[in-house]
Amino acid sequence: MIRGCSQIKNPSKEPITFYKKLINRGFPTPNSFTLAFVLKACANICAVLEGKQIHTHVVRMGLGFSPFVQTGLVNFYAKCGEIVLAKNMFDEIPERNVVAWSTMISGYARMGLVNEALGLFREMQIAGVLPDEVTMVSVITACAASGALDLGEWVHAFIDKYVIKVDLELSTALVNMYARCGCIERSKKMFDEMPKRDTKAWSSMIVGLAIHGMAEDALEVYSRMLEDNVKPNQVTFIGVLSACAHSGLLNEGWRYWTSMAEFRIEPLMEHYGCMVDLLCRSGHVEDAYEFVQTMHISPNPIIWRTLLMGCKKKVNLDKGEIAAQRLLQLEPLNPENYVLLSNLYAASSQWEKVTSVRKKMKENGMKTNPGCSSIEIDGFVHEFVVSDRSHPEGILIREMLRDMSERVRRTGHDPWTSDVLHDVGDEEKESSLCEHSERLAIAFGLLKTKAPVVVRVVKNLRVCVDCHEVTKIISKIFEREIVVRDRVRFHRFVNGACSCKDYW
Secondary structure (H helix, E strand, C coil), X not given: CHHHHHCCCCCCCHHHHHHHHHHHCCCCCCCHHHHHHHHHHHHHCCCHHHHHHHHHHHHHCCCCCCHHHHHHHHHHHHHCCCHHHHHHHHHCCCCCCHHHHHHHHHHHHHCCCHHHHHHHHHHHHHCCCCCCHHHHHHHHHHHHHHCCHHHHHHHHHHHHHCCCCCCHHHHHHHHHHHHHCXXXXXXXXXXXXXXXXXXXXXXXXXXXXXXCCCHHHHHHXXXXXXXXXXXXXXXXHHHHHHHHHHHCCHHHHHHHHHHHHHHXXXXXHHHHHHHHHHHHHCCCHHHHHHXXXXXXXXXXXXXXXXXHHHHHHCCCHHHHHHHHHHHHHHCCCCHHHHHHHHHHHHHCCCXXXXXXXXXXXXXXXXXXXXXXXXXXXXXXXXXXXXXXCXXXXXXXXXXXXXXXXXXXHHCCCCCCHHHCCCCCCHHHHXXXXXXXXXXXXXXXXXXXCCCCCCEEEEECCCCCHHHHHHHHHHXXXXXXXXXXXXCCCEEEEECCEECCCCCC
C-alpha cells in the first residue's frame, strides 16, 4: 500500500500516514524497502520534517547500509533542496550505482549548481559508471539552466558515442537545452528529427521559439500540433501567450486566451501573467489593471510586479501606487518590490518619495539581489555581478571594458542615463551603467574568444535600455555575434541590430 500510494500521479501524504499506522500498531520492524518507499513519498511532496524523522528510524533500525535506503535518502534531501545533506549521504555510499549518481547530479541541476552537477558527472565517468538516459536528462537540464552550449554539445556527443538510448524525455531535454542556450535552429532540427512527439515535446518547442521572439514560428508550430491531433496543455498555452506578449500580438493573444476554454484548460496564474504582460507591453496599462481586477483567482506578487513595471514604463503613477500597495501587502519583506516602487517614483522625478522608500529599505535591513551574468568559457561557467572586481583576470577584463566604452563613445552613443534611477549627476550615472554585469561578461567573452565564436551571456535580470543599445554597437564595431539571455527572453545582436527589434 505504501509503495502503491508513493507511485500515484498526484503525490500525497497518504504513504506517510500508512507508515505511521504501521508503527503505531506495533507491527514488526519495517524493512529497507518500506523505508525507501516512504522516503520517496516524502521527496515527492517535499515533506522535510517527516523525511528527517524517517532518517532517524533508518539509523535506529540499523538499515543505513541498504542501497535502496541510501539512494532514497540522497533523493529525498536533493529534491527538498537540502543539497549539502544530500551530498553527505551520497559520500557515505560505498558502492554507488547509476541511480545514486543520477540522483545527486539531478539535485545539483535542480538547484542551478551547474558546475557542481557537471563536475559530479565527470567523477561518475572516472568511477567507470556508465550513465543512462535518466542521468543524461539531468546533465542536459543543468546545461540548459546555465546556458552552457559547449558543454551541452559535448554531452550530446557523449550520448551518441556511447549509444545511450534517446527516449522521448531525453529528446525533449535536448530540444529545450539548445533553445535555452541560444541555438534555436539546432533546437528546431532536433525537434523535426524526433520520430514521435508528445504534448511536452511540442510545448518545449513552442516555448523555445517564444523566448527567442519568434512569435510567428511558435504559433505555426502550435497549428501543426493541433493538426497532429496532439492536445495542448497548460504549458503549451504559456508558450503561445508569451509568444504573443514578446511580439505585441494583442489581438492574437486575446484569441488564444479565449480558445483555452475549448480545451477545458483552466487558466493558471502563469496564463494571467502572460496576458497582463502582453497588455502592459502593448501600452494598455489601464486595460491590464482592469484585467487584473476581473481575475478568477487572487493575483500573486508576479502579477502585481508586472503591472507595476508597466506603470513605470508609461509613468502611470496612480495605478502604479495601487499595484505597489497590493504587492507590499503580499510581500512586505521583498526588497525587489521596494526597488520597483522607487523606480516608479524616480521615473516621475519624485526624488523625496524615492528617498523615503530607500530609507525604509535601509531601516528594515533589505538588500537587493545584484545583477548577475554568466558566460561559459572552455567548459567552465564564469559569473559576474555588477561592479565585480573579484575575477582572477579582473585587470584584463577592466582594460577590455575601457576599450569597449571608448570605442562605443566614439560612435556618438549618448548613454541612457535615465535608466540609472538615482538623483546623481550624469557622469556618475554613466559610470554606473558601464559596471553592469552583462558588460563585464561580454568583455570577458571578447577577451577569451575570437571570431566567429559567438559570445553567449545569461543574465538573471532584464537587460536595461542602455546595455541593449551598447551591445548592439559592440556587435558591429567588434564584428561579433552576441547572444544575451535575460530573465525575459533572448536577444541576438548581429551587426548593430537585435533580434527583438527593440521590443522587449
